[in-house]
Amino acid sequence: MYIVIGADGREYGPATTEVIGRWITEGRCNAQTRVRRADSVEWRPLVEYPELAVFLAGTKAHPISSPDKLPPGTLPLAPHVDSRQVELSPSECIGRAWRTVTSAGAGIIFGAVVLWLFILICLEVLSGIPLAGLLVIPASWVIHGPLIGGLCYLILRVLRGQGAELADLFAGFRYRFVPLFLGWLVAGVLLVLTSVPGGLVSGIGAVSCVLAETAVWLKALGATLIALGFLLMLIPVTYLGICWWFVLPLIMEKGLDFWPAMKLSRRVVHRHWGRVFLLALLILGINLLGALACCIGLLFTLPLSFTAAMHAYEQLFTWPGHTGPAQPAPASIG
Known part of the structure; x- marks a missing residue:
């Protein structure tokens, strides 16, 4: 097939x-x-x-238009994307990403990730400058969504064998700036809000430990509240953070607005949450190893991580999959 x-x-x-x-x-x-x-x-x-080439014998060469220059937001979602079951394999995503980043055409991915890191480092340095930091910190929130959306778009073009170029890293600013910014901002704000109840519980526990002095039972209660509050923060933030992992590529690449993208990402990932979570853990472990190598290893592990995530995204949102019906033959495809 x-x-x-x-x-x-x-x-x-x-x-x-x-x-x-x-x-x-x-x-x-x-x-x-x-x-x-x-x-x-x-x-x-x-x-x-x-x-397939055997069928070319005796046929005329029919010119076809290249999809390489189609703008973001033109590739459709897979059929029945929010109801089908995909056999997502975290190890296979890592393996495919490895083959991609070690192939001859992977230089554009490494170049884009290095440029993205350079921009982040520059923003971090500027944020520490008095007065300038007051402008840089909100500016960094504005550009993060479009930058990551552009990076995902560039990697997806490489995976599909299309003509990616370094300028694609900034395509989010040209095509989908507002929804990418809102997708990043709203998801971040909601993740912070979901952590507030757990933070309050942990705060009460910390106060109890401070005021306990010699009261052993009060210290034990405080420690219990701190642990409980940590769990109350960790569970919703982890669940929603994984569910919203693909919001930015959906906005950038499928043309969705930020709220429909957040809802669709949550619905689809929820059906495969365990496997997506395992992939996220593998990516976290890979990047920790990269950071231990004097952080130089991140120059390799980050491209590998982004590429693995985009392989998972392709399976979940773009490929026809295993249970969806086949698409009908098009009136003309070439």
């Missing part, structure tokens, strides 16, 4: 060898049509698949 990128930049399939052969004879596909196997992430020209 194969997935095909049509002239409109949309994905069609899964389609059998015979179906694609019919599309070729009808002039809907040609030798340069982008194709990947349904169980793979690698996009290749149709002519590189021998089982």
